[in-house]
Amino acid sequence: xxxxxxxxxxxxxxxxxxxxxxxxxxxxxxxxxxxxxxxxxxxxxxxxxxxxxxxxxxxxxxxxxxxxxxxxxxxxxxxxxxxxxxxxxxxxxxxxxxxxxxxxxxxxxxxxxxxxx
Amino acid sequence: xxxxxxxxxxxxxxxxxxxxxxxxxxxxxxxxxxxxxxxxxxxxxxxxxxxxxxxxxxxxxxxxxxxxxxxxxxxxxxxxxxxxxxxxxxxxxxxxxxxxxxxxxxxxxxxx
Numbered sequence: 001x002x003x004x005x006x007x008x009x010x011x012x013x014x015x016x017x018x019x020x021x022x023x024x025x026x027x028x029x030x031x032x033x034x035x036x037x038x039x040x041x042x043x044x045x046x047x048x049x050x051x052x053x054x055x056x057x058x059x060x061x062x063x064x065x066x067x068x069x070x071x072x073x074x075x076x077x078x079x080x081x082x083x084x085x086x087x088x089x090x091x092x093x094x095x096x097x098x099x100x101x102x103x104x105x106x107x108x109x110x111x112x113x114x115x116x117x
Numbered sequence: 118x119x120x121x122x123x124x125x126x127x128x129x130x131x132x133x134x135x136x137x138x139x140x141x142x143x144x145x146x147x148x149x150x151x152x153x154x155x156x157x158x159x160x161x162x163x164x165x166x167x168x169x170x171x172x173x174x175x176x177x178x179x180x181x182x183x184x185x186x187x188x189x190x191x192x193x194x195x196x197x198x199x200x201x202x203x204x205x206x207x208x209x210x211x212x213x214x215x216x217x218x219x220x221x222x223x224x225x226x227x228x229x
Contacts, residue, residue, distance in 0.1 A: 108161065
């Protein structure tokens, strides 16, 4: 399967600071990437869909000014949590959509645990 | 809007036995895909199996197979010869024309 990486795997920051999370497709080009948020013992909640070279599409209730998404190349998308607060603490997962063997499939990164103090 | 329901928050099975995880979905689309993802303690989402709605034949991947009942909008996962490494959260997911929609998840425990 295709490989998606995320960096950092975990980050701790102070309230009010900004944090950037990178998502890379290592062995394929991804025109579309997705960002999810997962609270403990819950399912994945889609935050936004990121298309290379265009603005991200945010899900209802997700603040676009707080969660900045940039998809600058076919292999890299970034999520920046601006002015982070403790309630932003969560597990963030990116995913890339790819065609492999004539199949449209999403592969997921390993996730980033964000803790805001 | 499409919804995915997993009615079993937790399931357990004896090692080497067979277990079935349930999933139902609601959609008005005719063309879509269904998936089962596994999330072990590492929290890495791993694709277990997929099913195209237009295919009548149930998908199979080694010990994992599905029972796809399109009319009933049901998509269950059967794990045969359960192994300790199968312990994880299992998420059923639907994708039609747009985004991937996940169910609430089922936590599977394997008893040695």
